[in-house]
Amino acid sequence: xxxxxxxxxRREFLKKVGLLxxxxxxxxxxxxxxxxxxxxxxxxxxxxxxxDEIVKNLEKRYSEKYGKEFHVSDxxxxxxxxxxxxxxxxxxxxxxxxxxxxxEENNQSRDPQxxxxxxxxxxxxxxxxxxxxxxHYNPEIVPEPGKFYLPVACxxxxxxxxxxxxxxxxxxxxxxGIVVVDYNWCIGCRYCxxxxxxxxxxxxxxxxxxxIEEINPETHYLGNRPRTKGVIEKCTFCVQRVRKDEGHYPxxxxxxxxxxxxxxxxxxxxxxxxxxxxxxxxxxxKEELNTQPKFYYFFGV
Amino acid sequence: MNLFRFFIGSLKIIINGGRLYYSCIxxxxxxxxxxxxxxxxxxxxxxxxxxxxxxxxxxxxxxNFTFFVGVAAAAVMLVIPAYIYDWKSxxxxxxxxxxxxxxxxxxxxxxxxxxxxxxxRFWHMLPFIGTMNFPSSILSWDFFVLSTYFILxxxxxxxxxxxxxxxxxxxxxxxLPLVLLSIPAAIAIHTVTAFLxxxxxxxxxxxxxxxxxxxxxxxxxxxxxxxxxxFQIIRKTTKFEIKDESLFKIAELMxxxxxxxxxxxxxxxxxxxxxxxxxxxxxxxxxxxxxKNREIVIYSWSSIIMGFTAFLLFxxxxxxxxxxxxxxxxVLIFLSVYFEKGITLIVPGxxxxxxxxxxxxxxxxxxxxxxxxxxxxxxxxxxxIARIAIAILFNGFSIESLKKx
Ligand code: SF4
Ligand code: SF4
Numbered sequence: 001x002x003x004x005x006x007x008x009x010r011r012e013f014l015k016k017v018g019l020l021x022x023x024x025x026x027x028x029x030x031x032x033x034x035x036x037x038x039x040x041x042x043x044x045x046x047x048x049x050x051x052d053e054i055v056k057n058l059e060k061r062y063s064e065k066y067g068k069e070f071h072v073s074d075x076x077x078x079x080x081x082x083x084x085x086x087x088x089x090x091x092x093x094x095x096x097x098x099x100x101x102x103x104e105e106n107n108q109s110r111d112p113q114x115x116x117x118x119x120x121x122x123x124x125x126x127x128x129x130x131x132x133x134x135x136h137y138n139p140e141i142v143p144e145p146g147k148f149y150l151p152v153a154c155x156x157x158x159x160x161x162x163x164x165x166x167x168x169x170x171x172x173x174x175x176x177g178i179v180v181v182d183y184n185w186c187i188g189c190r191y192c193x194x195x196x197x198x199x200x201x202x203x204x205x206x207x208x209x210x211x212i213e214e215i216n217p218e219t220h221y222l223g224n225r226p227r228t229k230g231v232i233e234k235c236t237f238c239v240q241r242v243r244k245d246e247g248h249y250p251x252x253x254x255x256x257x258x259x260x261x262x263x264x265x266x267x268x269x270x271x272x273x274x275x276x277x278x279x280x281x282x283x284x285x286k287e288e289l290n291t292q293p294k295f296y297y298f299f300g301v
Numbered sequence: 302m303n304l305f306r307f308f309i310g311s312l313k314i315i316i317n318g319g320r321l322y323y324s325c326i327x328x329x330x331x332x333x334x335x336x337x338x339x340x341x342x343x344x345x346x347x348x349x350x351x352x353x354x355x356x357x358x359x360x361x362x363x364x365n366f367t368f369f370v371g372v373a374a375a376a377v378m379l380v381i382p383a384y385i386y387d388w389k390s391x392x393x394x395x396x397x398x399x400x401x402x403x404x405x406x407x408x409x410x411x412x413x414x415x416x417x418x419x420x421x422r423f424w425h426m427l428p429f430i431g432t433m434n435f436p437s438s439i440l441s442w443d444f445f446v447l448s449t450y451f452i453l454x455x456x457x458x459x460x461x462x463x464x465x466x467x468x469x470x471x472x473x474x475x476x477l478p479l480v481l482l483s484i485p486a487a488i489a490i491h492t493v494t495a496f497l498x499x500x501x502x503x504x505x506x507x508x509x510x511x512x513x514x515x516x517x518x519x520x521x522x523x524x525x526x527x528x529x530x531x532f533q534i535i536r537k538t539t540k541f542e543i544k545d546e547s548l549f550k551i552a553e554l555m556x557x558x559x560x561x562x563x564x565x566x567x568x569x570x571x572x573x574x575x576x577x578x579x580x581x582x583x584x585x586x587x588x589x590x591x592x593k594n595r596e597i598v599i600y601s602w603s604s605i606i607m608g609f610t611a612f613l614l615f616x617x618x619x620x621x622x623x624x625x626x627x628x629x630x631x632v633l634i635f636l637s638v639y640f641e642k643g644i645t646l647i648v649p650g651x652x653x654x655x656x657x658x659x660x661x662x663x664x665x666x667x668x669x670x671x672x673x674x675x676x677x678x679x680x681x682x683x684x685x686i687a688r689i690a691i692a693i694l695f696n697g698f699s700i701e702s703l704k705k706x
Contacts, residue, residue: 038421041432042425042431042432044432045432112349118656120656120657129657130653130655130656130657131579131582131653131657132657133656133657133658134658135656135658152656161501161502161503164437164438165437165438165439165440165500165501166434166438167426167433167434167438167440167441167444168422168425168426168431168432168433168434169432169433169434170425185422185425185432186418186419186422187417187418187419187422187423187425187426188348188417188418188419188422189413189416189417189418189426189440190358190359190416190417190418191438191440191497193355193358194358194359194498194501194503194504194650194651195501195503196503196655197502197503197655198655198656199355199356199654199655199656199658201355202355203348203355203358203418204347204418205347205348205349205351205353205354206346206347206348206349207346207347229347229349229418230347230348230417230418230419231418231419289502289503290502
């Protein structure tokens with residue numbers, strides 16, 4: 001108990017120091033909510049009450065801004081869950097429906113365009129070969145003969161490079177294995193972009209832009225809530241959906257027309273992903289880098 | 302009171318000067334303003350004004366940062382030969398080297414500031430008030446060593462000038478350990494900066510153990526090159542004495558550095574081209590371009606050619622020991638390293654990106670203008686500090702001179 005108090009007083013003190021030293025800079029353009037944002041600490045270090053307070057304020061602000069009721073959850077990871085993903089390369093037809101379902105579910109900026117999922121078109125005779133792949137394929141009908149498709153998003157590494165390099169601890173791996181970003185804490189140095197071997201981290205180069213009528217108001221603080229320019233975002237396995245008590249699937253799993261995408265709890269021996277790991281031929285991308293993804297590719301047929 | 306008088310006195314020194322001086326300052330001021338207007342666009346609309354994108358997520362800014370870390374590091378390392386060969390004006394060499402280092406570190410930090418998406422959140426990476434990711438993140442390390450180095454140099458320069466200003470003898474027992482400490486610190490800033498890139502297994506182009514050694518050798522070329530020029534200017538305009546022989550000696554040391562660099566690079570090229578793995582693609586992009594995209598080839602080859610010419614000029618005794626050809630060589634090697642660090646070190650690391658996709662990057666106008674702004678401000682700062690230092694060291698600007706008036 002005492003520890004916490006001490007911590008809080010330290011935080012109070014630091015807030016004051018911050019206020020004094022940086023106040024002059026911040027004062028110029030701010031109203032009070034900008035000010036609070038500016039002084040907000042790393043989400044991971046906040047107490048339950050502070051988190052609730054922040055989340056409440058955000059809900060209010062977003063509701064006003066977008067003119068509809070907004071929910072911002074800060075639901076934490078549940079014990080006994082480690083999320084894993086499996087994608088059937090032999091089924092995927094490269095239709096990119098997952099890409100757009102993801103964009104809509106997760107409020108990704110339309111212009112400038114951000115896609116958390118990249119679908120790579122590869123040549124069957126070359127196998128998985130990034131050097132000869134392209135994301136810019138555009139035929140009338142997919143799949144094309146001689147081609148196969150490899151959708152890549154965050155591989156939710158067990159040993160993630162992106163969190164190691166982040167100078168501010170603005171990105172971390174949660175207990176249930178999801179790698180998240182605190183958009184209020186990220187300074188936008190893009191070291192994580194350089195470090196991620198899967199091109200999974202996306203930067204808001206300009207002010208993100210989502211049409212008001214298309215915005216998804218069911219959000220999570222560490223997931224799909226609206227972002228600002230100058231911060232990193234990435235796939236979170238739809239943290240706002242999968243952490244719900246009813247346990248929804250990620251949007252990409254639901255939309256996939258050929259059922260190539262499987263999702264579940266790696267710690268549950270009866271889950272579908274566990275079945276796949278035990279019974280199919282499974283691979284992970286860039287295994288030699290020791291990132292140990294929780295995103296598996298397999299050949300179902 | 303004395304401090305106030307010192308400031309007024311320094312201000313007078315800064316604003317007094319000949320016509321050449323004024324035109325220099327004026328020119329720099331214009332460049333700064335022109336650059337600032339470019340930077341303003343970026344402040345307003347974000348980094349989208351640059352040509353960087355997710356595929357090539359670092360570019361010209363980080364390249365410049367890297368280059369100036371090199372300049373900062375090498376400026377101080379000149380202390381070693383000055384000490385070994387017992388050049389007379391070792392104190393002055395230390396002072397000007399460290400002033401250069403101070404300005405270079407400021408330039409470095411400015412490039413980081415313009416490169417990050419949320420400059421106002423910079424404090425998040427500090428210890429205590431933020432959540433510094435120490436010791437995991439090499440960027441935290443880099444920030445740590447750069448600040449240490451900066452403070453070290455600031456203390457040394459301030460102390461030396463201060464004692465001179467008050468006509469006191471400086472205490473060797475204070476200065477010597479600090480100067481000795483600043484040498485490993487100089488090596489540290491450059492090594493850690495190299496590790497910044499080196500530490501990323503996702504980027505094979507940088508993931509070579511030779512990266513840090515290559516960094517150090519190029520720094521030994523660019524930093525001293527700048528100092529050779531600066532020394533000549535100061536020598537012309539003040540009582541500062543540095544013999545031609547000393548300049549030639551610096552050039553000779555640079556030849557060794559260049560030779561080692563050449564050797565390292567050849568070793569790297571041999572490994573890459575002979576083993577011909579899929580990682581060769583970055584080197585091919587660097588040296589030959591990919592299909593029609595050859596933007597970067599101009600930079601790499603001009604860097605190579607300039608560097609090689611400088612090497613020859615410095616290697617042959619008769620051209621090394623001739624001030625004119627020496628200066629040509631100095632300019633060439635400086636530009637060569639600038640192209641190398643500014644463009645050809647960073648960009649091929651990202652081209653193609655981790656998923657094998659090509660995005661072709663060259664700096665945008667905003668990036669160039671912002672860089673010009675920072676660069677000119679740094680030069681201006683150096684001129685100002687150097688002039689005050691010159692006044693104190695050679696022109697009798699001291700506490701007495703102030704009291705007399
Ligand atoms: S795929 Fe990239 S962003 Fe995702 S956890 Fe791994 S390193 Fe981090
Ligand atoms: S861009 Fe943000 S999340 Fe990525 S390393 Fe920098 S501060 Fe961390």
